[in-house]
Amino acid sequence: MPVEVKGIVEVQKALKKFAPDLYKEMNKEIRSAMREVVNEARTNVPNQIQGLSGWQDQGKEVVSRTAGKARGFPKYNPDVIRKGLTYSLGRSRRNNSGFVNVYRLLNRSAAGAIYETAGRKNPDGRAPVQSTYYQNQITQGTEGYYFYKGKKIARATRNYNSNNPFAGYHFVNSIDDEARLESIGRGRKNKGRLLYAAFAKDQGKVTKATFKAIDTAILKFNSSTKRRLGLAA
Amino acid sequence: MSASGIEIPIVSTYKDKGVKAANKSLNILTKSAKTLGIALGAYQTLKFGKSSIKAFADDTKAANQLSKTLQNLGQNYAVLSTAGFIQNLQNTTGVLDDQLRPAFTTLVNATLDAKKAQDLLSIALDTSAGTGANLQSVTDALSKAVLGENTALGKLGIGLTKAEIKTMDLDKITKYLSNRFQGQAKIAAESFAGKMDILRAKTEDAKEMIGKELVGALDAAFGDPEKYGSSIDTLASKISGLIKGFSKFILITKTGLQNPTLSPDDPRFESKLNLAVPFNPVSRTMDVKAYKEQLKLQAEAKKLAASRLAAIAKEKALVAQQRKLEEDRKKLEKISSLFDIEQIQIYAALQGKVTEQEKLRLSLQLALIQQNANEAAKLATELVKSQLQTTNLAEAIAKLPKALYPFEGWSKDIDILLQQIMLMMKLLSQMQNPLAGKPVVGTPSYYTDLAQTLVGRDAYAGMSVAEIARERYRESGGLYGGMETRATTVINVNGATEGLLSELRNGLINSSASGSFSSINPFR
Numbered sequence: 001m002p003v004e005v006k007g008i009v010e011v012q013k014a015l016k017k018f019a020p021d022l023y024k025e026m027n028k029e030i031r032s033a034m035r036e037v038v039n040e041a042r043t044n045v046p047n048q049i050q051g052l053s054g055w056q057d058q059g060k061e062v063v064s065r066t067a068g069k070a071r072g073f074p075k076y077n078p079d080v081i082r083k084g085l086t087y088s089l090g091r092s093r094r095n096n097s098g099f100v101n102v103y104r105l106l107n108r109s110a111a112g113a114i115y116e117t118a119g120r121k122n123p124d125g126r127a128p129v130q131s132t133y134y135q136n137q138i139t140q141g142t143e144g145y146y147f148y149k150g151k152k153i154a155r156a157t158r159n160y161n162s163n164n165p166f167a168g169y170h171f172v173n174s175i176d177d178e179a180r181l182e183s184i185g186r187g188r189k190n191k192g193r194l195l196y197a198a199f200a201k202d203q204g205k206v207t208k209a210t211f212k213a214i215d216t217a218i219l220k221f222n223s224s225t226k227r228r229l230g231l232a233a
Numbered sequence: 234m235s236a237s238g239i240e241i242p243i244v245s246t247y248k249d250k251g252v253k254a255a256n257k258s259l260n261i262l263t264k265s266a267k268t269l270g271i272a273l274g275a276y277q278t279l280k281f282g283k284s285s286i287k288a289f290a291d292d293t294k295a296a297n298q299l300s301k302t303l304q305n306l307g308q309n310y311a312v313l314s315t316a317g318f319i320q321n322l323q324n325t326t327g328v329l330d331d332q333l334r335p336a337f338t339t340l341v342n343a344t345l346d347a348k349k350a351q352d353l354l355s356i357a358l359d360t361s362a363g364t365g366a367n368l369q370s371v372t373d374a375l376s377k378a379v380l381g382e383n384t385a386l387g388k389l390g391i392g393l394t395k396a397e398i399k400t401m402d403l404d405k406i407t408k409y410l411s412n413r414f415q416g417q418a419k420i421a422a423e424s425f426a427g428k429m430d431i432l433r434a435k436t437e438d439a440k441e442m443i444g445k446e447l448v449g450a451l452d453a454a455f456g457d458p459e460k461y462g463s464s465i466d467t468l469a470s471k472i473s474g475l476i477k478g479f480s481k482f483i484l485i486t487k488t489g490l491q492n493p494t495l496s497p498d499d500p501r502f503e504s505k506l507n508l509a510v511p512f513n514p515v516s517r518t519m520d521v522k523a524y525k526e527q528l529k530l531q532a533e534a535k536k537l538a539a540s541r542l543a544a545i546a547k548e549k550a551l552v553a554q555q556r557k558l559e560e561d562r563k564k565l566e567k568i569s570s571l572f573d574i575e576q577i578q579i580y581a582a583l584q585g586k587v588t589e590q591e592k593l594r595l596s597l598q599l600a601l602i603q604q605n606a607n608e609a610a611k612l613a614t615e616l617v618k619s620q621l622q623t624t625n626l627a628e629a630i631a632k633l634p635k636a637l638y639p640f641e642g643w644s645k646d647i648d649i650l651l652q653q654i655m656l657m658m659k660l661l662s663q664m665q666n667p668l669a670g671k672p673v674v675g676t677p678s679y680y681t682d683l684a685q686t687l688v689g690r691d692a693y694a695g696m697s698v699a700e701i702a703r704e705r706y707r708e709s710g711g712l713y714g715g716m717e718t719r720a721t722t723v724i725n726v727n728g729a730t731e732g733l734l735s736e737l738r739n740g741l742i743n744s745s746a747s748g749s750f751s752s753i754n755p756f757r
Contacts, residue, residue, distance in 0.1 A: 008246045034243070084238065092240070094248045101242035108238040116239055184241070192239065199241055210243050229525055 003207060008102050009091065011218060019221050026217035027089055030103055033209035034087035037105055041198035042082045044179060045112070049076060051174035057111075074110040084109025085194060103210055107195045116192040118175045125168025267480075278476070282447055288437065289444025295334045302338050303347060311347030318351050326358055326422045327430025328368060329437060336372040343376035353379075355418075356410050362421040363414035364389050378406055576602055590619045644738055651734060680706045 015023035048056055057075035064072040085107055092101040107116050119125065175193070182197035184190045199206070300312050319333045336357060341350035357371040364371070366389050374385035383398040386406065392413065393401070401409070421427045488502065489495075495502045579599045583592060593616045600609040684702035687693050693701045 003244055005244050005246055008244060088240075092242075094250075098248055098252065099242075099245045100248050101240065101245045103243040105241040105243065106238055107240070110238070113239050195239065195241055207243055214244075229521070229528075 003211075004099070005102070005211075005214070008214065009100070011214065012102070015217055015221060019217075019224065022217050022220055022224075026213045029213035029216075030089060030210045031087070033206045033213075034089075034103065034105060037195070037198045037202050037206050038085050038087050040201060041085045041105075041107075041194045044194050044197055045078050045081045045085070045115070046178050047078050049115075049174055049178050051177070052076065052171065055171075074114065076111050076115065077109075080109045081107075081112035081115060081194070084112045105195050105199065105206075107192075112194060115175060116194045116196065118193075119172035120181060120188050120191050122168065123172065123176075125166070125170070125172040282443075285440045285444035286447050287444070289441045289448060292330065292441045295331065299334050299338055302341060306341065306345055306347075308341070308347045315347055315351070318354075322354070322358065323434050323438075324431065326362075326418045327427050327432075327434050328358065329434050331437075332368050336368050339369075339372050339376045340379075343379040353407070356407055356414070358418040359414040359416065360389065360391065360410050361418070363417035364391060366390075378403055590616070590623060593619055644734070647737065648734055 012023070015026065055076045057077035057080070062072035062075055064070040087103075087105050089103055092104065094100050107113055179193040179197065181191040181193060182200045184192075184196050184200045190196065296316065299315065303309065303312050303315060315337065319330050319337060322328065322333055323330045333354070337350055337354050340353045340357070341347055344350050344353065353375050354372065357368060357375055360366070360375075361368045361371045371389060374389055377383075377385045383401065383406065384395075387393065387395050387398045391410065393409070398406075422431060485497070489497065492502065576599060579595050579602070583595050583599075587595065593612055597609060597612040597616055600612055680702040681698065683705055684698040684700075687701050687705075688696070688698050693704070696704070
């Protein structure tokens with residue numbers, strides 16, 4: 001969970017300008033703490049997902065099957081995903097709520113993001129029908145059919161015109177078989193399989209180490225400033 | 234999910250740029266609203282000023298008209314008294330002088346007498362309050378009645394029929410009205426509405442006074458009153474400028490009080506005054522030297538304060554130590570007093586059987602040794618009291634009759650006894666010697682025998698026995714017997730007895746004086 005720190009940007013600026021060594025030292029400590037989480041996340045990336053061989057990257061160019069030359073659904077490539085799992089010590093853009101993330105863990109790759117969050121909203125994949133009314137009348141069956149008003153149905157309804165209505169279900173369940181969603185806080189948006197799982201496993205050590213590094217840097221900066229001004233503490 | 238994928242923020246901060254901008258806009262709006270309020274205030278002030286001047290002008294005009302009327306009627310002497318009368322009426326009844334002056338003018342025009350007009354105006358006020366008719370109507374009716382037209386009075390509803398009114402003259406009418414409505418104006422004035430009227434009247438007076446002062450100020454400023462009309466607009470703009478300036482002054486003062494550490498020259502102070510221009514930290518160069526100096530001074534002040542506190546603490550400790558030493562000394566004195574011989578003796582004496590006075594004296598002595606002033610003073614007082622009581626007792630004893638001296642007259646008895654003895658010796662000698670009672674002559678004496686042994690010695694060389702005997706007799710004072718002489722020796726026995734008695738008496742007295750127990754006792 002992010003922690004808001006007032007004046008961290010000013011601290012960074014001051015350190016960068018007046019004590020670059022301290023700034024580097026602080027970043028080094030933070031980086032090392034974050035790297036541990038990232039490494040843990042990288043180890044969570046499976047080389048292949050059982051049951052989803054079609055999603056595996058075969059080295060071919062991916063083209064959208066529905067939108068012309070648009071980017072297609074990304075293929076699963078563990079190397080790309082591992083590479084995308086990283087951290088950043090640079091400030092993010094201000095979000096809609098007015099917050100700027102200063103130190104953050106990242107999962108940059110598209111396939112990695114899919115693997116991270118698949119089933120976060122719909123744990124059993126997207127429902128065969130979109131309407132809430134119908135959804136309430138559907139009883140989940142196994143792959144390939146479902147029960148609607150007591151009848152066993154193998155195809156989608158008119159509202160969900162798909163030849164493979166259980167693809168989502170199959171996809172999510174296959175990924176779930178590899179790794180479960182781990183939570184680092186309240187709500188579905190704090191759940192994931194790679195970074196989130198690693199962060200949950202870390203149990204806040206990275207946050208603690210980051211704060212410790214910041215505090216140490218501030219302390220050293222203050223004492224060195226006083227010493228420089230001839231005001232030894 | 235961000236554009237760059239999924240991210241987990243570890244540390245984030247709030248960026249309030251947009252919020253600040255919004256706040257700034259709101260503040261500007263608020264400031265504009267305040268400025269508008271000030272402008273409205275300035276407008277109201279100006280409006281009040283204008284109405285004040287108008288009120289003063291109207292009042293002056295009415296007063297001048299009344300004065301002129303009185304002068305025309307030859308009632309110059311009544312001008313001042315009338316002005317005071319009207320002012321007084323206004324203050325007591327709450328009826329404005331704007332109404333009183335026309336009413337009085339009407340009446341004085343009818344009566345041609347200021348005193349009579351004043352009486353009638355008072356009656357008119359009572360009647361007006363009693364009937365509910367307005368003052369002008371009543372005064373009009375009364376002024377007509379003065380001229381003999383009583384019809385109008387009947388319309389006021391004063392309780393008289395037309396026939397009665399026709400038959401009544403002015404004196405009767407005024408008497409009737411006085412009896413009927415006397416005190417009505419006062420009662421009306423004492424009611425809430427009346428008090429409000431009085432307050433309103435006083436407010437109007439205040440307004441007129443302000444108008445008067447404003448006119449005076451305008452006179453001083455512009456000289457010609459005809460220019461007021463055009464100048465007052467100029468004045469309005471100046472007043473509004475003044476108010477704006479005053480509001481700025483208040484803003485600066487308020488900002489200064491809210492930020493006592495900021496100097497007015499500080500750009501941050503200016504930015505606080507003018508929110509439209511935010512503070513730019515880059516524009517401010519830091520005076521490191523001054524900052525160091527300030528820090529140094531602060532450190533020195535802190536050090537001084539600490540040393541002062543330490544000195545105070547030290548002094549307190551010293552005082553406490555001194556106090557403890559004093560207490561210890563007192564304790565030691567108390568303990569050592571137990572071994573003081575003098576005190577021990579006093580304590581021992583107190584243990585014995587002593588009189589109350591002696592006890593007091595001993596206690597006093599003890600208190601003096603122990604330097605217990607309070608106790609000593611107390612005991613001294615008690616001792617004085619006791620002594621006084623004892624003195625009274627001594628006086629009483631002195632007044633007792635003198636005790637009989639058992640040995641009184643002893644010397645006389647002894648004398649008599651000695652005389653008897655001497656007499657007996659005399660009788661005895663007469664019995665042995667028939668010549669007793671006569672002087673013994675020619676008996677060899679001690680000195681003659683002594684001279685015979687001494688004759689021929691160096692010390693008495695050349696001296697005869699008789700001469701040596703005489704010499705020895707002279708030297709010894711005749712203590713060892715009489716001198717052999719050829720003349721008859723007369724022994725006065727009585728005289729020898731008297732000497733013995735006196736010697737005995739003197740001996741007794743000396744014994745007494747020397748403190749011999751046996752001798753003193755009789756005198757005690």
